[in-house]
């Protein structure tokens with residue numbers, strides 16, 4: 530998603546400046562999605578810092594800037610105050626769900642939205658994987674349905690006659706062996 534957002538920025542500079550009313554360049558949906566989450570994070574940051582008296586109640590933070598440093602900064606602030614936010618925020622006891630100020634509920638909402646968004650992200654489909662170790666066909670894909678091990682996706686072969694399944698670790702090992710085999714004759 531991050532790479533796609535960067536690509537979209539580059540594409541925008543080549544001639545679509547100002548045309549922001551329609552999805553008119555690759556990756557724009559990802560940019561809008563990131564914007565939405567980042568502005569939500571900024572609001573939550575301001576909410577927490579004002580409640581804790583670190584920012585004055587009438588302090589107006591600078592407009593949202595979406596870049597890696599800024600997002601890292603906000604994430605750091607939220608993490609630093611997370612224990613307080615989960616236990617002492619006035620809305621911490623509100624039930625999880627849409628439309629309330631419970632920080633945990635907000636963050637889990639972003640997380641669910643990110644999962645939904647990346648599942649729809651066609652660019653993940655075209656990620657190039659090595660030939661299948663079972664059938665040698667170009668049918669390996671990252672599985673979205675199988676459960677994750679250590680937060681890593683499974684790699685599965687889409688050839689119905691093969692259906693080979695690898696964990697991410699097994700796949701990485703396989704690619705290393707493959708590379709070693711390719712390099713060996715040259716050595």
Ligand SMILES: [Zn+2]
Pocket residue numbers: 661662663664665666668686687688691692693
């Ligand atoms: Zn296969």
